[in-house]
Amino acid sequence: xxxxxLVAAALLAVLAIGFGVVLALSSGGSSSGAVNxxxxxxxxxxxxxxxxxxxxxxxxxxxxxxxxxxxxxxGAMYPVVERLREEYEDRVTFVxxxxxxxxxxxxxxxxxxVEAAARQGKFEEMYGKLFDTQPQWGExxxxxxxxxxxxxxxxxxxxxxxxxxxxxxxxxxRVRTDQRDGLGLGxxxxxxxxxxxxxxxxxxxxxxxxxxxxxxxxx
Numbered sequence: 001x002x003x004x005x006l007v008a009a010a011l012l013a014v015l016a017i018g019f020g021v022v023l024a025l026s027s028g029g030s031s032s033g034a035v036n037x038x039x040x041x042x043x044x045x046x047x048x049x050x051x052x053x054x055x056x057x058x059x060x061x062x063x064x065x066x067x068x069x070x071x072x073x074x075g076a077m078y079p080v081v082e083r084l085r086e087e088y089e090d091r092v093t094f095v096x097x098x099x100x101x102x103x104x105x106x107x108x109x110x111x112x113x114v115e116a117a118a119r120q121g122k123f124e125e126m127y128g129k130l131f132d133t134q135p136q137w138g139e140x141x142x143x144x145x146x147x148x149x150x151x152x153x154x155x156x157x158x159x160x161x162x163x164x165x166x167x168x169x170x171x172x173x174r175v176r177t178d179q180r181d182g183l184g185l186g187x188x189x190x191x192x193x194x195x196x197x198x199x200x201x202x203x204x205x206x207x208x209x210x211x212x213x214x215x216x217x218x219x
Contacts, residue, residue, distance in 0.1 A: 043184025113148035116165035
């Protein structure tokens with residue numbers, strides 16, 4: 001009950017937060033928290049390398065989220081997506097893609113940490129860790145790289161490999177690939193959801209998102 005109350009309360013902020021991040025992207029803003037990227041000419045909602053949160057044997061629908069780990073709106077949608085993926089894990093493919101936003105000091109740092117963890121098979125663990133702890137580090141003006149490294153240690157990662165992956169230009173390029181696809185698909189802010197290839201307005205509640213999924217599955 002408490003979890004559902006928190007989800008409902010947090011979702012009230014999504015529209016306002018989303019409006020703010022769209023303004024940040026369109027106005028240029030600070031680039032300290034974003035990957036510099038151009039829209040992909042062959043933009044795809046999902047690539048073979050994309051991180052799937054569910055991978056049903058017979059998928060009937062694909063829901064992709066372009067997200068920023070420092071975005072409060074993404075933090076508000078995180079428990080909604082978690083609840084939906086538990087409910088539809090055998091029917092719907094849920095995919096998470098990086099989209100660091102301008103003006104967020106640690107959004108790119110967070111994405112690099114998650115991708116570095118993914119190289120050791122710990123994408124989902126670090127993805128969840130950063131959203132669970134977002135109130136502790138989000139909107140900070142200083143770098144939280146050391147904090148994220150601490151999370152990697154808590155998850156039992158090989159720290160030599162983690163540090164190497166964070167510093168590897170290929171890791172930043174992997175994040176940039178997601179952002180290029182997002183830009184090519186028309187993503188302007190976070191969270192942005194793409195359902196079976198089409199960008200949709202961000203659902204304002206769990207029930208609204210569930211109704212959308214049920215409608216698509218019934219087709």
